[in-house]
Amino acid sequence: MKPEVSTAPWWKFGHVWLVLAGPAIVVVAGIATLVIATRGADPVVDPDYYQKGVNINEQLRNPDKSHAPANAVRNHAATPADDLPNLAPK
Template identity: 55%
Template sequence: MDDHAMTVPECKPWWRFPLVWMVMAGPAVVVVASFVTLWLAVRTPDPVVESDYYRRGIEINRSLARKNLMPAMTGRNHAATPESDVPAPRR
């Protein structure tokens, strides 16, 4: 058999292989998603907490106590407790 009779397969450029594009698609999607996230973060900044947030919270708790409603933590902790055993809200 003649060694020159064997044909060497033609080499295609790297961009002609679909698997290369599939491997590069994952990181490309992540980069695009990160820019979308950055754009959303810059476009809609978080609201600033008010300086008197603590006083306003205390006022809300007092108004709930006047309406005979409990703060969330007390209500959650006593959700299954019989009503006769539930302690009165703190003031």
């Protein structure tokens, strides 16, 4: 007994569309990525980025008055509750 052979055209079989959909989705996603990359390009990195990083690290190693409020708040947050001043309204 011979297996039954279908004479329908290829586009009427669902598995054909499943096989073709994978590469088609990849092509569409690649084109979308290309459009996003060309229209929304990131700005060029500052040519002097290394020196700016060195300056930031130097400021962190030698803190000046600009960090004084942050240091005071940090130290205040580490103060035990018994040593805090009574700030209740009189």
